[in-house]
Amino acid sequence: MNLTLKVWRQNGPEDKGRMETYPVSDISEHMSFLEMMDVLNDQLVRDGKDPIAFDHDCREGICGMCSMFINGEAHGPGRGVTTCQLHMRSFKDGDTIYIEPWRAQAFPVIKDLVVDRSAFDRVIQAGGYVSVNTSGNTIDANTIPIPKADADEAFNAATCIGCGACVATCKNASAMLFVSAKVSQLALLPQGQPERELRVKRMVEQMDKEGFGNCTNTGACEVECPKGISLTNIARMNRDYLTASLKGE
Amino acid sequence: MLNSKVPQGPLAEKWTNHKNSIRLVNPANKRSIDVIVVGTGLAGSSAAASLAEMGYNVKAFCFQDSPRRAHSIAAQGGINAAKNYQNDGDSTYRLFYDTVKGGDYRSREANVYRLAEVSANIIDQCVAQGVPFARDYGGLLDNRSFGGVQVSRTFYAKGQTGQQLLLGAYSALSRQISKGKVKLYNRHEMMDVVVVDGKCRGIIARNLVTGEVERHGAHAVILASGGYGNVFFLSTNAMGSNVSAAWKAHKKGAHFANPSFTQIHPTCIPVSGSHQSKLTLMSESLRNDGRIWVPKKKEDAQAVREGKLRPVDIREEDRDYYLERRYPAFGNLVPRDVASRAAKERCDAGFGVNETGEAVFLDYASAIERYGKTEANIRGLENPSASEIKALGTEVVKAKYGNLFDMYKQIAADNPYETPMKIYPAVHYTMGGLWVDYNLMTAVPGLYAAGEANFSDHGANRLGASALMQGLADGYFVLPYTVGDYLADDIRTGPISTDHPAFEAAEKEVTERIQHFLNNPGDTPVDDFHRKLGRIMWNNCGMARNADGLKQAIADIRALREEFWKKVRVPGTATQYNPELDKAGRVADFLELGELMCVDALAREESCGGHFREEHQTTEGEALRNDVDFTFVSAWEYTGDPSEAKLEKEELVYENIELKQRSYK
Secondary structure (H helix, E strand, O other): EEEEEEEEEEEOOOOEEEEEOOOOOOOOOEEEHHHHHHHHHHHHOOOOOOOOOOOOOOOOOOOOOOOEEEEOEEEEOOOOOOHHHHHHHHHHOEEEEEEEOOOOOOOEEEEEEEEEEEEHHHHOOHHHHHOOOOOOOOOOOOOOOOOHHHHHHHHHHHHHOOHHHHHOOOHHHOOOHHHHHHHHHOOOOOHHHOHHHHHHHHHHHHHHHOOOOOOOOOHHHHHHHOOOOOOHHHHHHHHHHHHHHHHHH | OOOOOOOOOHHHHHEEEEEEEOOOHHHHHHHHOEEEEOOOOOOHHHHEEEEOOOOOOEEEOOOOOOOOHOOOOOOOEEEEEEEOOOOOOOHHHHHHHHHOOOOOOOHHHHHHHHHHHHHHHHHHHHHHHHHOOOOOOOOEEOOOEEOOOOOOOOOOOOOHHHHHHHHHHHHHHHHHHHHHOOEEEEEEEEEEEEOOOOOOEEEEEEEOOOOOOEEEEEEEEOOOOOOHHHHOOOOOOOOOOOOHHHHHHHHHOEEEEEOOOOEEEEEEOOOOOOOOOOOOOOOHHHHHOOOOEEEOOOOHHHHHHOOOOOHHOOOOEEEEEEHHHOOOOOOOOOOOOHHHHHHHHHHHHHHOOOOOOEEEEEEHHHHHHHHHHHHHOOOOOOOOOOHHHHHHHHHHHHHHHHHHHHHHHHOOOOOOOOOOOEEEEEEEEEEEEEOOOOOOEEOOOOOEOHHHHOOOOOOOOOOOHHHHHHHHHHEEEEEEHHHHHHHHOOOOOEEEEEEEEHHHHHHHHHHHHHHHHOOOOOEEOHHHHHHHHHHHHHHHHOOOOOHHHHEEEEHHHHHHHHHHHHHOOOOOOOOOOOHHHHHHHHHHHHHHHHHHHHHHHHHHOOOOEEEEEEEEOOOOEEEOOOHHHOEEEEEEOOOHHHHEEEEEEEOOOOOOOOOOOOOOO
């Protein structure tokens, strides 16, 4: 198929940036979206032009590196998929496709479609862990039975890939879904209890410091999340945060 | 002469004795010692976190935007540990034995035993960190079975075990970053290691965002930079996975061991066209319940290929469940190398089932029926209909493998609950890597290699769910002890200055190479050369190898490398974010490594594990080892040209296991 791509080009964080138009032809419906971008970049290099910078790595939907805002949707039209899992069969011949980077104050553009998401790492550093050192003397893994339902729910929260689609989608550029996923995972497990209140306070404080917006319960994040992280996590985080605040921890 | 430094004493006591006798560094002195860790996958993150917890100053480097994205994240099926929770006869010895046998008797006994020994601790550690492993209704940890073994010792978190373990190690790393004990350098690529007076004393790194070339000094350097499967261009590795860190270390004196030992994974989604950029693995755990087959009759295979016959319409007696037929004892759970070769054999014989003729079926129909019947019994349904059974069974399969089935559906546009999946082997893992001694130190003092980047534990074939085990064993439980032994000599050294001429020379070389790429008057994109290299490697150094093919490949790679340096075009500048430039450096190194892999494959005149030389096979087509002449590790020393690399042999001594023809029949 033949397509027209409108791609955001920006030389660096200080550059104003602009949309540019690129025609691409002979695209197979079996290609992934990123393979289509490879074809375009190959052509740009051959023509002596600057290829489009975009983040990608595993190309199987788990590393969380790819991050394109396609036709106004994070990771494009599919549900439950990342950009790298989006296939060209989702488009038809003659389509015009708009491709932009994640847009959020806390995610400055590095180049073109590549943004800096290290704010997410700093939120995790603020408390997204259990304080346990490496040791050959931890208790046997089966000493504390964990109800299957709790383990499963903790797992579901823990499947977040940290891609940032929730932030990109949110009209407030809120990171609540991301932060609450980690808070929930550890709040649901016995190992996470000792630091539960301190954790939620520290992570929320860091989240605010990074310049993410507030949550107004629109729910767009849950819809666009490639891993289907549930809004329930945000409710759980809010409850834990309130508890921690009231206790003055 | 290479010295493996395996401690004396009985196998089961070596590690304990070694830990008791190695030197320690006291807490105050640890604070004045710096360690660099390159790579933040399971081995790198766990090593960086553990060393920082102990008090060392750690610098961690990754080329991704976040340490959480290292390719360990994509490991699906699980992690082995000799816990014997299932009471099925598992033990440290049995895990050790299975791993040595699975590796076709080409790994080092003492290392593998230690791996098995610490495996149980890994699970304890991860659970303590909050890793949400799968559990049964009693709240205890669940296990599944993997290829090459007859026990269930694999712990898992759906089909995302690597993700959950890496996020656990990443959280431990994050905790140390918040304390200032680890300084993180994300979007940085290691460009070279720096050797001062015979010891590794730092690295040259490049900030991929600003392009700045930086010098970093340290008392020891750990490379946990992963494997080199991307030399084949198409593999299950991430696009950025590369050999450069290991290759640079090789050029600075570290030996490269068994480079040709590559794992071709049997269950991947087949290649669909020339545009393809990577291949996707379908977890080995699917072989727990799935059955692999091709049609018995060639005309049926032909009809399936042409879309005239649906696989579900082929009668049971017309199906060839070739793994169950050839290997009745292990059936669909034979090791990966055996399963891959068997698929190739059937497809080469004309029984392939997709347009290209390179695919076999992985069928869940009987598992769905089996689970459905059990579920119907549990619910007390009397005389359930076939469709009721199917619906119940589908639910069970969905719960166990849902994300894998979804992934297949997404890529192949086909519903695996209704029709068998099509799969074919693909490059997945590299058993070869930097040669290390028992302490995981390379031939360069102070330079260590961990995880997939070293060669040590998997011999000529890795068993499923053992890569995660090895990465975390190296990082959590081996390096923290062994690095200290070496660093005990450095308590008076003081900070490593980066003004030494060795740093200057290394930096200059890096900068010159970058400038060469940018100023080269070429016209061909980097990927073009990478694809060509991949084809040469896959055709001649893939699932089956022979002397003529390997010789031809060496000549072809040398010609391609020459063309690359003349014709490659790298756009942009060195002072901005420039992924094409990063790729060019990686492909340049792959073009040298590929040649060494072929040299190694040519020199090893036997078949073992993933290394199958067509000249050496039994009458039944199984790999034929030559224990008399080849029970050694091939450790190659760089001399200026991959074809001129000098071979050093580390003889493998088996004191606790009898070398046998591997049989899964």
